[in-house]
Amino acid sequence: MSNTDIPAVLVLSGLDPSGGAGIQADIEALASHGCHTCPVVTTLTTQDTTDIKSISAVSVNQIVSQIYTILEDIPISAIKIGLLANIPLIYELRKFIDNVPDIPVILDPILASGGGTSIADSQYVVALVNELLPVTNILTPNHLEALTLANISNQPVNDIYTCGRTLTSYDCDYVLITGGHIESNEVTNTLFQHSHPEESFSWQRLPGQFHGSGCTLSASIAGLLAQGRSPLSAIQKAQDYTWGSLKHAYQIGKGQLIPNRFFWAEESPPQ
Numbered sequence: 503m504s505n506t507d508i509p510a511v512l513v514l515s516g517l518d519p520s521g522g523a524g525i526q527a528d529i530e531a532l533a534s535h536g537c538h539t540c541p542v543v544t545t546l547t548t549q550d551t552t553d554i555k556s557i558s559a560v561s562v563n564q565i566v567s568q569i570y571t572i573l574e575d576i577p578i579s580a581i582k583i584g585l586l587a588n589i590p591l592i593y594e595l596r597k598f599i600d601n602v603p604d605i606p607v608i609l610d611p612i613l614a615s616g617g618g619t620s621i622a623d624s625q626y627v628v629a630l631v632n633e634l635l636p637v638t639n640i641l642t643p644n645h646l647e648a649l650t651l652a653n654i655s656n657q658p659v660n661d662i663y664t665c666g667r668t669l670t671s672y673d674c675d676y677v678l679i680t681g682g683h684i685e686s687n688e689v690t691n692t693l694f695q696h697s698h699p700e701e702s703f704s705w706q707r708l709p710g711q712f713h714g715s716g717c718t719l720s721a722s723i724a725g726l727l728a729q730g731r732s733p734l735s736a737i738q739k740a741q742d743y744t745w746g747s748l749k750h751a752y753q754i755g756k757g758q759l760i761p762n763r764f765f766w767a768e769e770s771p772p773q
Contacts, residue, residue: 515584523714535725552757579728610720666694713758
């Protein structure tokens, strides 16, 4: 097997010891799409399926060293960014991405835990928008994150459509705002892109709350892009896959459900 048969995706994300979100979610989703994950842990967290307790950032120098070491050895087909935890890392990632303009970047702008605890202050949000959105190909915020990102300017933004147009104005190619936090019978995600009308995707709302759905979606998009799909195809198929993983989610702790990212495999493992 040649080294081009399995595309590699560089992932920068936090370590979630519950296994529901973060780097493990990314690895599982990427494996489901036939990709090899090159995982760089940005933060060590203390969390469970109910909420996050604490965050400890990995040193920026160590993260940057890992990135460039991998890049010198392995051809990278996509970059997926999740929890970053501090502003100096944002600036270093901007320098790195500027040097690899042909590799697509998928950014999941994690600003709060699944339990609702904020993990980003206003200065972090401003740095994220100004430094990383201009070099992001596909941005995947939920609607609360989208509102926070879009409201760094002096002009208040209150609705999803203004949000999407505002975020694409930062030169982000595609903005997919997910609607899981909006109460309705269906979950509607809305896609924005330059010089195109917005497009909506809807699914039946599933019962329960899920831990790691955003990680699953963004990693899936990265994996499908790495496999050579167009952005629109990757965005559509990743949403289908994510909904399937939520439909087959399981309760392993006392809090949110964990997406079953291998739902497509045999229900009974080989004996």
